[in-house]
Amino acid sequence: QSVVTQPPSASGAPGQRVTISCSGSSSNIGSNTVNWYQQLPGTAPKVLIYNNNERPSGVPDRFSGSKSGTSASLAISGLQSEDEADYYCVTWDDSLHAWVFGGGTKMAVL
Amino acid sequence: EVQLVESGGGFVQPGRSLRLSCAASGFTFDDYAMHWVRQVPGKGLEWVSSISWNGVAIGYADSVKGRFTISRDNAKNALYLQVNSLRVEDTALYYCTKASCSSINCYGGWFDPWGQGTLVTVSS
Numbered sequence: 001q002s003v004v005t006q007p008p009s010a011s012g013a014p015g016q017r018v019t020i021s022c023s024g025s026s027s028n029i030g031s032n033t034v035n036w037y038q039q040l041p042g043t044a045p046k047v048l049i050y051n052n053n054e055r056p057s058g059v060p061d062r063f064s065g066s067k068s069g070t071s072a073s074l075a076i077s078g079l080q081s082e083d084e085a086d087y088y089c090v091t092w093d094d095s096l097h098a099w100v101f102g103g104g105t106k107m108a109v110l
Numbered sequence: 111e112v113q114l115v116e117s118g119g120g121f122v123q124p125g126r127s128l129r130l131s132c133a134a135s136g137f138t139f140d141d142y143a144m145h146w147v148r149q150v151p152g153k154g155l156e157w158v159s160s161i162s163w164n165g166v167a168i169g170y171a172d173s174v175k176g177r178f179t180i181s182r183d184n185a186k187n188a189l190y191l192q193v194n195s196l197r198v199e200d201t202a203l204y205y206c207t208k209a210s211c212s213s214i215n216c217y218g219g220w221f222d223p224w225g226q227g228t229l230v231t232v233s234s
Contacts, residue, residue, distance in 0.1 A: 099157035
């Protein structure tokens with residue numbers, strides 16, 4: 001059981017806006033930044049959002065991140081079929097002295 | 111282009127050891143911390159270990175502490191993970207990934223890119 005929790009699944013129709021939550025505590029999300037990774041089937045994870053809300057070059061602006069208190073969110077607007085993937089949040093935990101990943105959210109495009 | 115290529119995985123019996131390697135290219139290796147992250151097939155990501163640019167600062171997940179040892183050779187642009195006393199639950203794809211900074215947990219830091227992974231299977 002991870003100290004940072006995500007819903008196991010999410011879904012939406014093409015074109016819809018969906019959000020994935022990442023809930024933690026004061027020792028992790030509450031005091032550190034959050035990154036989001038996308039893992040397409042059979043591939044290595046790729047950074048989607050870093051430092052809570054920054055997008056690396058090449059990542060479409062349909063993807064956005066936010067953080068408030070001990071929670072963070074990833075939003076995908078204009079959902080597309082190629083967004084079907086697993087999404088993970090990750091942050092540093094000051095008490096555990098460890099990087100902690102959320103359990104991952106499988107995104108389905110209906 | 112930044113490239114990370116892992117090797118050294120394989121099929122081993124419980125209690126045995128392996129040495130995983132990660133060959134890095136396309137960036138100044140000794141400017142950056144490095145990490146190992148693993149993934150049980152079909153499951154989520156788990157951070158395993160991190161090492162700072164100079165090897166002085168090191169961190170391990172509780173699940174591997176005392177059994178795994180991370181190291182690096184900056185002259186060879188290589189990262190290593192010595193995995194001892196392997197357990198069935200260590201079966202996973204092990205990824206090498208580059209930090210965005212020189213320390214293992216810089217504020218605002220992230221991991222990218224990732225290698226393709228090397229599979230470790232522990233079974234009797």
